[in-house]
Amino acid sequence: MTARETNPNFMNGVPELLILRLLQQEEMYGYEIVQAIRSRTDAVIAVGEGVVYPVLHGLERDGALKSRRKTVNGRSRIYYSVTAIGSHRLADLSETWTNLASAIQKMLAGGQHVEAIP
Amino acid sequence: MSKPFHELREHLLRAGVAPRHVRRYLTELADHLADLRAEEERAGRSRADAESAAFVRLGKMDDLAKAMIEQRQFQSWCARAPWAIFSLAPVLLLAVAWFVALFLLWSGWQIFLPGADTPFGSAVHGPIYRFENIYFQADKFYYFAAPILVGWGIALVAARQRVKAIWPVVGLVLVALMGAMNQVRASRTAVPDGFGHVRMDFAIGSSAPEIYFHLLHALILLTITALPYLIWRLQKAYSFSA
Numbered sequence: 001m002t003a004r005e006t007n008p009n010f011m012n013g014v015p016e017l018l019i020l021r022l023l024q025q026e027e028m029y030g031y032e033i034v035q036a037i038r039s040r041t042d043a044v045i046a047v048g049e050g051v052v053y054p055v056l057h058g059l060e061r062d063g064a065l066k067s068r069r070k071t072v073n074g075r076s077r078i079y080y081s082v083t084a085i086g087s088h089r090l091a092d093l094s095e096t097w098t099n100l101a102s103a104i105q106k107m108l109a110g111g112q113h114v115e116a117i118p
Numbered sequence: 119m120s121k122p123f124h125e126l127r128e129h130l131l132r133a134g135v136a137p138r139h140v141r142r143y144l145t146e147l148a149d150h151l152a153d154l155r156a157e158e159e160r161a162g163r164s165r166a167d168a169e170s171a172a173f174v175r176l177g178k179m180d181d182l183a184k185a186m187i188e189q190r191q192f193q194s195w196c197a198r199a200p201w202a203i204f205s206l207a208p209v210l211l212l213a214v215a216w217f218v219a220l221f222l223l224w225s226g227w228q229i230f231l232p233g234a235d236t237p238f239g240s241a242v243h244g245p246i247y248r249f250e251n252i253y254f255q256a257d258k259f260y261y262f263a264a265p266i267l268v269g270w271g272i273a274l275v276a277a278r279q280r281v282k283a284i285w286p287v288v289g290l291v292l293v294a295l296m297g298a299m300n301q302v303r304a305s306r307t308a309v310p311d312g313f314g315h316v317r318m319d320f321a322i323g324s325s326a327p328e329i330y331f332h333l334l335h336a337l338i339l340l341t342i343t344a345l346p347y348l349i350w351r352l353q354k355a356y357s358f359s360a
Contacts, residue, residue, distance in 0.1 A: 029149075030146055030150050031150050031153040031154070034150075048177040048182075048185070049177060050147050050176040050177040050182045050185075051181060051182060053143055053186075054185040054186045054189050057139065057142070057189070057192065058189050058192075061191055061192075077149060078142075
């Protein structure tokens with residue numbers, strides 16, 4: 001079995017964006033988040049499973065997420081959900097990535113002039 | 119704790135990640151690993167295969183460590199400002215502890231020995247278990263124990279956070295010198311109204327015997343405070359080499 005490859009340069013900010021997007025819909029714990037990212041992106045975007053936690057903790061420390069301990073089926077887990085700050089951050093990140101994706105699409109389609117991304 | 123997680127914990131602590139963040143990270147990783155193992159077992163793998171597959175999916179220990187270490191916000195204060203934690207904080211803590219000890223001495227003097235010129239050498243009459251005796255002896259014990267307790271505190275923090283030996287040694291030497299060189303003086307006539315005045319001075323001594331005495335005292339304090347830390351480091355080094 002081989003470890004899944006990730007592309008760190010292009011992945012900067014992506015786990016954050018995906019996590020915020022997922023958690024805006026419902027609260028989840030780490031394992032659920034990783035599985036949801038894998039299934040909803042058809043495994044195109046694969047984050048190292050364990051490295052999701054430093055991202056979660058960083059977002060929580062910034063106030064973008066909040067966590068609570070919940071016991072489900074006899075197991076204690078830490079569930080994360082988005083705060084108001086996290087929603088703003090998600091909106092900003094979404095806008096940036098949408099602009100970036102559209103600019104790259106234009107370039108690939110052969111466009112000559114692309115507006116600067118804020 | 120499994121060996122890879124044990125090594126990851128040591129790696130993170132040595133890199134300066136705060137222990138509480140390390141603890142939480144490892145707890146969540148262990149939970150995640152258990153979920154992955156269960157998933158692999160449901161997929162028909164044997165327990166041993168499921169375990170190794172789960173570790174592969176979790177990620178390499180170096181990557182897991184790097185992801186946490188790169189987040190500078192999780193660095194402990196011991197890593198960010200060791201000079202403050204191991205030099206400034208112990209000195210301030212010792213100053214506060216001694217202030218409390220001297221305040222208790224002064225209070226006891228006012229309450230139990232109102233006629234005495236100093237609280238030293240004025241025997242409280244009565245049996246040894248009398249409250250006044252216990253009060254002054256307890257204060258004296260607290261006063262002399264303060265540098266030792268602060269020193270053990272330094273050693274505990276340094277051991278817990280796997281700090282390089284240089285900073286705790288600096289802190290322990292500072293505390294030992296402070297503990298050995300201080301002198302308390304009390305006089306009822308030093309201030310008007312005979313209200314009583316307690317003062318602390320720091321001096322290495324003016325004669326050779328005094329200097330030797332203070333240095334010996336400092337050495338004893340340093341030995342008492344540094345010994346548990348030294349034993350812990352030797353034990354750790356031995357367990358790693360074994």
